[in-house]
Amino acid sequence: MRPRSITVAAFVLLGCRDPRPAPSPPAPVDAAVAAPAWSEAWLLEEGRRYLDDPAHRRRSLESSLTRHDNSYARQRLDHYALNTTGWDLLPPWNPIAVPVTDAPAAPLDGVAPLWDGQRPGTLRGWVELGRAVFFRYPLREEVFLDHALRRPDFARSVGIVRAPDGSYPGAVRFRDIDGATKVGLTCALCHTDLRDGALVVGRARRSFDYGRMRLTYHADTGAPVDPELARRMRAWGPGRADVTEDRDEDPVAIPDLWGLREQQYLTQAGTIRHIGPAALAIRQETQLLHSNHERVRPPRELAWALAMYLYSLRAPERPAGDAALVAQGGRLFDEQCRECHSNAAGGGPLVAASRVGTDPALATGHGRGTGRYRPAALIAVAEAGPYLHDGSLATLEDLFGAARFSPGYRGVNGAGAVPGHPWGTDWRSDDRAALLAWLRSR
Template identity: 35%
Template sequence: ALEELGRRAFFEYPMQLAAYLRSALSDAAAPKTYGVHVDGERVGHIAWARLPGGSAEVAYTCATCHASVVGGRVVPGRNEPDLAVAAMIRKASAGVGEQPLWGPGRVDVTTDDAENPVAITDLRPILFQKNLHHAATLRNGRVALAIRIETLIITSMGESVRPPRKLAAALAVYLRSLAPRGPLPGPSDPGAAVFARVCGGCHGGEGLAGEAVDLAVVGTDPAVGLSSERTTGRYRVPSLRGVGDRHRLFASGDVEDVDELLRPGRAAKGHQFGLDLSDADRQALLSYLHAL
């Protein structure tokens, strides 16, 4: 019952006020333009939030950013790589004020007055994560996740509402249920030894996750880890379960997928691990990663 409540809340409960959606999605072509998925009569699983005083405002649900359509089927937890939040804000503001320029599949979640957007997170492997947030600001766990969900709703809704504690707990239970459960490739897989040598030092255990690492270790865009709001000087090591179906890699979302990640000469800086592999080892590792 708690998991089912969490599933409904994931798709229906207002999570973040977003008045700009009224203007940005004012015509029939807008959802496709801005990467907002349409599921039947629901557009991006956007909801109306009832506010104190009786007014209402448009709001994101969890599913707006953390669900996407694949082969005509909605996949809960899968980050929406084409969601163009910055472009919708620019349209709604009509060029007035500071204009966010970051690309699709990203969102600036901090209030530090700096342009440091992060990739929308794939929530499916959250069960396996050691830490929450790209900057590893919180240890993960069932209770910690429920508390984080509660505080996220409170702050994202302008401190106008407080969700029922049961709802936050239900969302945590539901998110943890999305974890990939299939067996991992065995040690005889051609890519297993390559993975152990190149990736296993950070991505280990059943969840293929690990403890946070210093920014200098990965060498990717450090903006999020140095944010004045979430400064840790570290990045979490994400779980690689299901990584073959994940887009917008790195905290900044600068890498499209694992194929680009291991492509020599890619434009995105940092995370050089595996870029010097032979063609045979690279293909073996890619096949292994896609099977996770």
């Protein structure tokens, strides 16, 4: 079992010991994500503000952090958009990077950098540039991925898939800032998947076993690994990774990237208030520079392009299902679930972790914690298992069945009850069938 009480205790202790006064968190504006117009003209204008006005970036950062006292927020408040100091002084890096394929690697000499240095003048132009960033901008060198790609059978077994065009989405060969050619990972490694042989961008790569990929590298090469980290990586399993880089035990499921525009909050603990596209662009800008060990930063145009691309992603069509049953399920959902799952993506404002009752480690962790969880989006939810932020339940039947509350239950994490999110678990079986039909049509 996970040492939940230790995590909570560490959080409290850190809160007490930290000598810096915590800036007061912004006033809650759950209902009002200052509803931007989202027209092309507005997005282009907002893009210029983000790119050219450091004061706008700073204001956007401050008002987009749900709390100012977790380490995610502290790190950004201390370094971002300070103009004369901090991350603004990092050199922008526009890399040369090509997809990894099975073809023999050709030299990178003569390959043009990812971005031609021109700001797109249309939304479509930004989205296209964003796609290039999503597939090709290296978060960093990734020796584990390089190693896995040398053994195709092993690579497949940890979810490193080959797309119909022969590339391995999420893997690039690139010229690093030291001039050496390396293998790196990109957004597409975790946020694309194959479905019936076709590439679906935005769908979580639920077969990707990052922990096993890394452990295998250590086992094969003898490179040392901290035993505590190794133990944790073994526990992640496919589709989950601990991206908080703190000592809390809180691996999270990779989410689908559908309906981001509708969400009032980003990430499953709602670390970021989605006050508008600048919030997402800042998330991506800081993710990229942080992943690359704060040595360089992406040109901001690329972070903005990435945000525009993420907003453009759409889930594949879903089956309509039995109309009468779906309608009945929809009525039940409106009565009993809509209170929380209230926005157009099926997500909604944050709910106290104590009320949700699922594993509180992520919500209370000092990395990204807010004390709350975001109601999960319900777009293409039938295919979004395993469910909950930690991916602890394999199917919707498991989530809405009462069996998981008993200590003898065996879920994704092995034996033991999976508490929390009790809604729908005590319904009559015909109501539950209607609910499931409705959910499957989302």
